Amino acid sequence: MGASSNQPKSNIILGLLFGGQVNLLDFTVLFGWFMQTWGRDELSIIPAEKQEKEIEDMQRHFDSQVEGKYPAHNFFGTYVDSTELVPIVVRAPEGIVMDYHTLLFFLIYLQGCPDPEKPVIYRLGMPSQAL
Numbered sequence: 001m002g003a004s005s006n007q008p009k010s011n012i013i014l015g016l017l018f019g020g021q022v023n024l025l026d027f028t029v030l031f032g033w034f035m036q037t038w039g040r041d042e043l044s045i046i047p048a049e050k051q052e053k054e055i056e057d058m059q060r061h062f063d064s065q066v067e068g069k070y071p072a073h074n075f076f077g078t079y080v081d082s083t084e085l086v087p088i089v090v091r092a093p094e095g096i097v098m099d100y101h102t103l104l105f106f107l108i109y110l111q112g113c114p115d116p117e118k119p120v121i122y123r124l125g126m127p128s129q130a131l
Helices: 011-016 024-036 046-064 072-081 102-112
Strands: 044-047 090-092 093-099
Touching: 011 093, 011 102, 024 072, 044 046, 046 072, 046 093, 093 102
Parallel strands: none
Antiparallel strands: 044 093, 090 093
16 A cells, blocks of 8 residues: 555554654653553543543643643544544443553554654644654
């Protein structure tokens, strides 16, 4: 699908699923959710009645990093509510459901095995800056 044959397979898959690069802000939220689920074998849930506060808190976090350039709803559209990508956490009637093992897998997966010249995770507005 137009990918170079010498490109690592993990980066090809990442490119197909998440447009080639993962935003550092997205990664920090997913990592934060992972830490909230740390060591739990059962599912963790952000209750439905707290979802709006979660989005507001996330937007404040994003704004503190890149004022007004990245709406929290974009994050939810990609990682929670997407109908085109596999959601990493899911929205259910009882709330946002998170699983420790799934978050760990996707954090590792989203980092991939990047070429040092082309970082997989980038800072918003600075795609050429390796982390």
